[in-house]
Amino acid sequence: MLQLTKRTEYALIALTVLAGREGEVVSVREIGELYPVPRRLLAEVLKELSRAGILASQRGSNGGYFLTRPAAEINVAQVVGALEGLPAIAGCSSEDFEPGACEVEPVCPIRSPIQRLRIGVWAVFERMSLRDLAEPARPPLSRAVPVGSGASDGSSSGSGSEA
Amino acid sequence: MLQLTKRTEYALIALTVLAGREGEVVSVREIGELYPVPRRLLAEVLKELSRAGILASQRGSNGGYFLTRPAAEINVAQVVGALEGLPAIAGCSSEDFEPGACEVEPVCPIRSPIQRLRIGVWAVFERMSLRDLAEPARPPLSRAVPVGSGASDGSSSGSGSEA
């Protein structure tokens, strides 16, 4: 399934708040009051982000979390990477992939292309920073791009989806 | 989890073969002899692709599957879309998402950004055709690109995650 986990979504929501209040210390409760998110789970997620070094925490009363770096320097890729491990696309490019786990590997014809996809997807996530998240979205949306080899003429490729 | 299913991987492997033998009719057995893939499962997947209109089938002896269109006109996005539904990134942008399923939706601050990500990821998949898959990979790799608004290009952003 090519979809982020709820944990990651909650993380991004929380980070949106954090990014809009840089320098402040924000508690899980506050965020929970802003958005109808399972607080307990949100807390768990923020702990993870803290362990990953994206957030730092302040314990005790008046405690909470805050960004360790400017919002513009933290991108979605880092967040996703911290919570789900970097996007693998295929099993063999996952972090915890043990050699031999895939029978096809020695002769797999799609490893290289998959790798290219992975890099492309990763780049998409890298290009969106927390500041982009927090801001009301300014979409110059300068035409997508990359990854393919030749593919130059892909113009005709409709979305097609299914059915 | 940001990862393709095994089904999709097998589909791509099979399509690589099909793309390299355009005009021919190739059976599941043949593909299974080329790559150590669970044939039974592979068969199931090709059926799905057939239902989705990406492949057509020929039954009976000497039967098998063949592409309905030139390999260059079929891209990975179509394949993924047929097998997993288009990349949703978040639950609310999934095909079978029922309104009200997400509590946060009415006030969600990340819907718009997520949408942008979705488009970006989708574009990455669209730009890789079956021909790109089948070819021995020539990566001029035309530098990745946009999607975000500003986005500092801190290409250095490593995984940064755990371990």
Place this chain on the structure above:
DNA sequence: AGATATAGCACTAGATCGGTGCTGATTGGA
């Protein structure tokens, strides 16, 4: 008729995910 191949569908076991429980440690303040 018989061998080969796809069509369709249901089913099981295992992995993953969403969410919660519980206990402890740290801090600020009444």
Place this chain on the structure above:
DNA sequence: TCCAATCAGCACCGATCTAGTGCTATATCT
């Protein structure tokens, strides 16, 4: 001093999804 608020750590459960298989029917070629 003691209490309330808050983070830290970890284990646990139920629901969902995935990988893979079983079985039966249908079409085609020889």
